Amino acid sequence: xxxxxxxxxxAELLTGSLRNLFAGSAGRAVGPALETLGWSEVVxxxxxxATTLLFTEHGRxxxxxxxxxxxxxxxxxxxxxxxxxxxxxxxxxxxDGDQPSTVDGPVxxxxxxxxxxxxxxxxxxRESGSVALLTADPGSxxxxxxxxFDAGSGWLTVTGWQPSGTTVPAAKAWERAVAxxxxxxAAEIAGVCQxxxxxxxxxxxARVQYxxxxxxxxxxxxxxxxxxxxxxxxxxxxDAAWAAAGSADGGAWAAALAKLRAGRAQAEVMRHCxxxxxxxxxxxxxxxxxxxxxxxxxxxxLGGHRALSEATGRTLLAGAPAxxxxxx
Amino acid sequence: xxxxxxxxxxxxxxxxxxxxRAYLRNxxxxxxxxxxxxxxxxxxxxxxxxxxxxxxxxxxxxYGWPAEVxxxxxxxxxxxxxxxxxxxxxxxxxxxxxxLETLGPPVVHFAPDLAxxxxxxxxRGENWWGQGFSEPExxxxxxxxxxxxxxxxxxxxxxxxxxxxxxxxxxxxxxCLVRTGAPESRHRGLSMIMVDADAPSVSVRPIALASGYQDxxxxxxxxxxVPTDRLIGxxxxxxxxxxxxxxxxxxxxxxxxxxxxxxxxxxxxGQVAGTSxxxxxxxxxxECYGDIIALRARSAQTVRRLAAGETVGPEASVDKVLLxxxxxxxxxxARDLLGTDFVFGAGADxxxxxxxxxxxxxxxxxxxxxxxxxTILADHVLGLPKEPRA
Numbered sequence: 130x131x132x133x134x135x136x137x138x139x140a141e142l143l144t145g146s147l148r149n150l151f152a153g154s155a156g157r158a159v160g161p162a163l164e165t166l167g168w169s170e171v172v173x174x175x176x177x178x179a180t181t182l183l184f185t186e187h188g189r190x191x192x193x194x195x196x197x198x199x200x201x202x203x204x205x206x207x208x209x210x211x212x213x214x215x216x217x218x219x220x221x222x223x224x225d226g227d228q229p230s231t232v233d234g235p236v237x238x239x240x241x242x243x244x245x246x247x248x249x250x251x252x253x254x255r256e257s258g259s260v261a262l263l264t265a266d267p268g269s270x271x272x273x274x275x276x277x278f279d280a281g282s283g284w285l286t287v288t289g290w291q292p293s294g295t296t297v298p299a300a301k302a303w304e305r306a307v308a309x310x311x312x313x314x315a316a317e318i319a320g321v322c323q324x325x326x327x328x329x330x331x332x333x334x335a336r337v338q339y340x341x342x343x344x345x346x347x348x349x350x351x352x353x354x355x356x357x358x359x360x361x362x363x364x365x366x367x368d369a370a371w372a373a374a375g376s377a378d379g380g381a382w383a384a385a386l387a388k389l390r391a392g393r394a395q396a397e398v399m400r401h402c403x404x405x406x407x408x409x410x411x412x413x414x415x416x417x418x419x420x421x422x423x424x425x426x427x428x429x430x431l432g433g434h435r436a437l438s439e440a441t442g443r444t445l446l447a448g449a450p451a452x453x454x455x456x457x
Numbered sequence: 458x459x460x461x462x463x464x465x466x467x468x469x470x471x472x473x474x475x476x477x478r479a480y481l482r483n484x485x486x487x488x489x490x491x492x493x494x495x496x497x498x499x500x501x502x503x504x505x506x507x508x509x510x511x512x513x514x515x516x517x518x519x520y521g522w523p524a525e526v527x528x529x530x531x532x533x534x535x536x537x538x539x540x541x542x543x544x545x546x547x548x549x550x551x552x553x554x555x556x557l558e559t560l561g562p563p564v565v566h567f568a569p570d571l572a573x574x575x576x577x578x579x580x581r582g583e584n585w586w587g588q589g590f591s592e593p594e595x596x597x598x599x600x601x602x603x604x605x606x607x608x609x610x611x612x613x614x615x616x617x618x619x620x621x622x623x624x625x626x627x628x629x630x631x632x633c634l635v636r637t638g639a640p641e642s643r644h645r646g647l648s649m650i651m652v653d654a655d656a657p658s659v660s661v662r663p664i665a666l667a668s669g670y671q672d673x674x675x676x677x678x679x680x681x682x683v684p685t686d687r688l689i690g691x692x693x694x695x696x697x698x699x700x701x702x703x704x705x706x707x708x709x710x711x712x713x714x715x716x717x718x719x720x721x722x723x724x725x726x727g728q729v730a731g732t733s734x735x736x737x738x739x740x741x742x743x744e745c746y747g748d749i750i751a752l753r754a755r756s757a758q759t760v761r762r763l764a765a766g767e768t769v770g771p772e773a774s775v776d777k778v779l780l781x782x783x784x785x786x787x788x789x790x791a792r793d794l795l796g797t798d799f800v801f802g803a804g805a806d807x808x809x810x811x812x813x814x815x816x817x818x819x820x821x822x823x824x825x826x827x828x829x830x831x832t833i834l835a836d837h838v839l840g841l842p843k844e845p846r847a
Contacts, residue, residue, distance in 0.1 A: 365757075
């Protein structure tokens with residue numbers, strides 16, 4: 130079964146709306162703009178199709194917003210007491226893999242956008258071998274802009290926050306939230322990859338050397354074809370992950386694989402795209418570097434592809450069945 | 458099984474899966490095909506044919522094929538489920554099913570009479586077919602093939618040579634792409650025709666792979682008389698038949714391989730359990746598993762499209778690239794995890810891994826090489842400027 134029920138015409142229409150939305154916003158206003166679009170109804174009708182479209186376009190536009198928080202909160206809100214206004218999520222710091230900090234603190238993590246219009250931050254913590262949730266007053270969190278590879282992400286790091294308050298046990302909810310987050314991130318990475326490949330196709334089709342477009346040289350053509358294969362590979366895996374999303378653990382195993390394949394795809398796509406752009410690929414004059422750095426940042430969020438490969442391999446070596454995941 | 462029960466399995470893939478799974482779990486009679494090692498390709502394919510006979514007797518490999526050709530109806534998904542459940546039950550997918558997936562659909566579509574005559578015995582495991590496409594001078598450039606079929610009244614006279622014919626040494630018929638037009642007519646002057654291996658003036662020379670297994674052959678036609686009713690499609694329509702066939706060759710074969718690869722991956726993990734593994738083994742294992750599951754995800758979508766009657770175009774090259782990636786991945790993983798045992802070990806399990814490793818190298822060559830697939834994607838999917846013709 131295919132997990133989305135959306136027909137091609139609807140998908141095209143919604144894609145157009147989303148592109149306008151991201152073109153018109155500086156990123157922060159994505160939430161209210163989606164509300165105006167009636168997005169929650171689209172999601173309710175077709176979670177797989179709507180989420181994939183939204184995050185693909187989010188990625189393509191290199192947007193920064195709390196959109197992913199809404200995906201995780203759809204699971205986390207179910208175990209938290211009724212909220213006070215708008216919530217955001219603190220993600221595990223990529224330096225800790227996909228593991229939240231311990232409840233003893235100090236806590237570190239990532240926020241995907243500023244906290245100006247946020248009333249409460251949901252903080253996952255590890256407590257006696259399981260994940261629990263805390264809520265934090267945004268003003269109490271020591272934040273600073275993320276530096277590093279993707280300086281344009283708009284993300285914030287939180288370091289040295291000392292937890293306070295009562296924890297809410299959330300092992301299952303967190304597992305489901307991470308699975309949902311990984312599916313959304315796989316789509317977002319795909320969007321970044323599609324944009325990068327589109328740029329590389331356009332560049333190599335226009336750039337002439339030896340009297341012909343460089344995209345007519347087999348070495349270049351095959352790199353671009355491999356990028357296309359990698360993007361389609363991860364799109365199919367994401368579709369399979371959505372088909373598994375209804376299971377009790379939220380389809381965690383398949384969602385991890387979807388994130389793994391997306392992370393692997395971005396490594397492959399970016400390697401080829403940077404190469405075929407020639408020196409332009411490593412300058413700030415071409416947009417390519419922004420796709421490279423954003424894709425690597427998204428890969429690191431909720432478990433990078435190498436870490437997920439290793440974790441999957443360890444689980445299999447420990448005797449877990451090699452689940453077929455996909456059926457016709 | 459009653460006719461009503463059969464009809465309901467043909468329309469309900471889920472019920473077919475459940476019933477088949479129960480059948481495969483309960484049959485001690487199937488144990489003779491589990492964990493088997495074969496000294497030669499000829500032994501293996503004969504034993505696999507016996508498994509087909511067994512499955513046919515109880516009906517299981519007849520689903521997915523129309524009643525007119527010995528099947529019990531249903532669609533491609535039934536065949537996909539069969540390969541998947543056999544693999545999950547630790548059984549081989551019978552070798553003759555490989556060529557059945559490639560050659561069966563075009564024969565059913567373009568030559569229903571031939572299909573009605575010859576497919577039932579194929580499904581029963583009594584005989585199987587080889588695919589005669591490549592030639593010494595026509596590999597990747599298939600449209601340059603020269604094996605000639607000359608029309609003489611109500612028959613054709615075939616002369617020429619085919620090469621790299623899978624199961625060529627044991628096949629009883631060959632489905633050949635031959636030239637019926639002018640020598641320089643390229644893809645326009647081709648026809649597809651079925652030739653009996655035991656017809657006078659057909660000779661077959663097996664080709665041993667580096668493993669010693671004779672999985673391939675070359676076939677010579679020295680003025681072989683073939684009735685015109687053996688044409689698959691019209692004269693001159695051979696290229697269209699070949700393109701039609703590619704949908705199954707690239708998609709169903711990919712799914713079949715993913716099922717077998719997952720079984721071999723499980724067997725490998727069982728074999729290396731408790732041994733000391735090289736650095737990075739866990740990561741490699743996780744990556745390889747991802748390669749196999751991503752192939753399944755992709756080819757499942759394509760199988761569903763075929764079952765829904767959609768035409769699968771050049772995008773099927775993605776399936777073929779992923780298939781080759783997964784095949785290479787699992788066999789390189791075996792080679793690396795087995796380590797020196799792979800190189801020097803005398804055990805039958807290790808010997809199978811070595812033979813399979815050699816055969817896995819063919820996945821980036823046969824059915825359109827890795828390079829050809831990438832060029833198809835560059836030309837027809839990405840729409841890149843074409844390479845200049847030499």
